[in-house]
Amino acid sequence: MKILVAVKRVVDHNVRIRVRPDGSGVETQGVRMSMNPFCKHAVEAAVQLAETGQADEIVVVSIGPKPANDVILTALAMGAHRGILIETDQALETLAIAKLLARVVDEEKPDLVLLGKQAVDDDSNHVGQMLAALTDRPQATFASEITLDEGALTVTREVDYGRETLALPLPAIVTADLRLNIPRNAALPMVMKARSKPLAVRPAAEFGVDLAPRLKVEKISPPPERVAGSRVGSVSELAAIIAADIDAMEAI
Amino acid sequence: MSVLVLAEVDNGVLSPATARIVNAASKLGPVDLFVPGPRAAAEAAASLAGVAKVMVSANSLLADSLVATLSELAVLYPYMVASASSVGKDVMPRLAAKLDIQPVTDIVAIEGKNRFVRPIYAGNALETLVDDQPRHVLTFRASAFAPAASGNTAPVEVLENTVQSAAKLIAAHRTESDIPDLATAQIVVGGGVSVGSVEGFQLIEKLGKILGAAIGATRAAVDADYAPNDWQVGQTGKIIAPDLYIAIGISGALQHLAGIQGARKIIAINSDPEAPILRIADVALIGDLFEIVPQLTAELERLGIKR
Ligand SMILES: Cc1cc2nc3c(=O)[nH]c(=O)nc-3n(C[C@H](O)[C@H](O)[C@H](O)COP(=O)(O)OP(=O)(O)OC[C@H]3O[C@@H](n4cnc5c(N)ncnc54)[C@H](O)[C@@H]3O)c2cc1C
Ligand SMILES: Nc1ncnc2c1ncn2[C@@H]1O[C@H](COP(=O)(O)O)[C@@H](O)[C@H]1O
Numbered sequence: 001m002k003i004l005v006a007v008k009r010v011v012d013h014n015v016r017i018r019v020r021p022d023g024s025g026v027e028t029q030g031v032r033m034s035m036n037p038f039c040k041h042a043v044e045a046a047v048q049l050a051e052t053g054q055a056d057e058i059v060v061v062s063i064g065p066k067p068a069n070d071v072i073l074t075a076l077a078m079g080a081h082r083g084i085l086i087e088t089d090q091a092l093e094t095l096a097i098a099k100l101l102a103r104v105v106d107e108e109k110p111d112l113v114l115l116g117k118q119a120v121d122d123d124s125n126h127v128g129q130m131l132a133a134l135t136d137r138p139q140a141t142f143a144s145e146i147t148l149d150e151g152a153l154t155v156t157r158e159v160d161y162g163r164e165t166l167a168l169p170l171p172a173i174v175t176a177d178l179r180l181n182i183p184r185n186a187a188l189p190m191v192m193k194a195r196s197k198p199l200a201v202r203p204a205a206e207f208g209v210d211l212a213p214r215l216k217v218e219k220i221s222p223p224p225e226r227v228a229g230s231r232v233g234s235v236s237e238l239a240a241i242i243a244a245d246i247d248a249m250e251a252i
Numbered sequence: 253m254s255v256l257v258l259a260e261v262d263n264g265v266l267s268p269a270t271a272r273i274v275n276a277a278s279k280l281g282p283v284d285l286f287v288p289g290p291r292a293a294a295e296a297a298a299s300l301a302g303v304a305k306v307m308v309s310a311n312s313l314l315a316d317s318l319v320a321t322l323s324e325l326a327v328l329y330p331y332m333v334a335s336a337s338s339v340g341k342d343v344m345p346r347l348a349a350k351l352d353i354q355p356v357t358d359i360v361a362i363e364g365k366n367r368f369v370r371p372i373y374a375g376n377a378l379e380t381l382v383d384d385q386p387r388h389v390l391t392f393r394a395s396a397f398a399p400a401a402s403g404n405t406a407p408v409e410v411l412e413n414t415v416q417s418a419a420k421l422i423a424a425h426r427t428e429s430d431i432p433d434l435a436t437a438q439i440v441v442g443g444g445v446s447v448g449s450v451e452g453f454q455l456i457e458k459l460g461k462i463l464g465a466a467i468g469a470t471r472a473a474v475d476a477d478y479a480p481n482d483w484q485v486g487q488t489g490k491i492i493a494p495d496l497y498i499a500i501g502i503s504g505a506l507q508h509l510a511g512i513q514g515a516r517k518i519i520a521i522n523s524d525p526e527a528p529i530l531r532i533a534d535v536a537l538i539g540d541l542f543e544i545v546p547q548l549t550a551e552l553e554r555l556g557i558k559r
Pocket of ligand 2: 006007008009036038039042061062063064094097114115116117118119120122123124125126127128
């Protein structure tokens, strides 16, 4: 069985981002970048399936500028076998990303595609679902558990009412949530070894996909600021404040 | 110009989020509502102001079959709208790609027929987008909009459901409780990992109960199994906008704050005077939650608070 994992390079989730004062975007110059956390869970899930002998090849793909190589190397160090960088300096919308990934699915014919549920920069939560539509495959998003048993895929999803378990025929698309597993930190020998694994770099233009944006970003602005209020010294003061708030709510 | 809205149905019952989505969507045109659920949910939906017509079908809530049904209905509508709930997030991007539309999701403000605001970077920035596509696929955050009034009696049309999902639902684990819906609650009490145990979390739940509040939790509390996953508030959990949020033993990580930015008032109880949550809290009490929370619950009871 072959698994394709899509990984995105994003501003590291620990960085407190800054909105540029001219409204043109978020400052990414000189900011630490890393693999989107949800993609790490997707890679880890694939590697675990390979370790139990249920998958024999893991291909990772990332779409982005040249430095996106780094997140592919991270995935290779975690245990993926081969990488593809679809290189572009353009910021692409999720539909274009999904179309590029659909081309890779056509070429690679993976039995399972794993993605993160959401990229923590644009917080879209689109690409897995869109790829499922474009490749006409069933989907299980927000996975917290994946089991494969002789070609039968079972996925537990985190949903608003709790959790639900789905059975899906392969080939299928699954997006990873944070409770799926604990991603490993690759040991140094694996990091060294990753550099010798195959990594193909292909320009995005080569795929014949229309990459033009559909939406116009008019501006990026900071959210309304909240400021610290008062501190109270006792439980009874706090209780009085809460009681007054409730009175005010009920008066409306 | 009209809008096709996918109603939120949970366990056969119309969710309170639907009234909010209908209200938001009616800014774009008259609303036709598709209800994937039983007739009773459709009747409840038909009472919402702004709804021109309800279509009901005993559809499964799985993405591929819902998309198959919606994409047939969609040909008649320039706008297709859902809540940014777990169903809306699952279904709408799939629908959009099938129709070759770039969706705009998690909208918190509608600034015109094709101008929308959505948070990015866990709510640390707001993106204003202009969507000039001829047709639009959108999701709205229920918490950002007021509910539509009721009293309407829109006609209900029953659709035959002919589509089958390739996936099969084999189990649903529902968190059974009588506490209010987190996404639309007026008061939310949230607990962090520092409650230390399931029993510790009951202190939070007890306080919530007398306030008639929904209960929230941090990812760390959910990961530790002190609270169910559907209580998680934040970037990857639920987005809330209550009048009052009481954050107990919660540090205030970026990803948690992403879920509470819409709260009108934030009260924090934390033993660390430097905790980041205190930089945004309207009212703070510094101290040990294990002492404060039982005292606070007792004090509110003594004041006769019961909702
Ligand atoms: C991609 C990603 C997505 C995430 N999504 C979410 C999300 O959706 N929601 C979310 O919540 N988190 C999310 N997180 C996790 C987040 O970064 C934090 O780790 C988490 O919110 C911390 O939870 P906490 O406040 O319970 O724990 P901690 O950060 O450990 O804070 C515990 C707090 O309790 C206080 N405390 C300790 N003892 C007491 C006591 N006796 N009395 C009073 N106060 C006490 C401490 O001073 C401290 O402030 C995400 C992380 C990542 C990487
Ligand atoms: N540029 C990209 N390159 C590779 N994978 C991506 C890219 N953008 C998004 N993805 C995948 O799609 C998931 C969801 O992203 P999004 O829909 O943008 O929130 C991510 O976790 C990745 O697995």
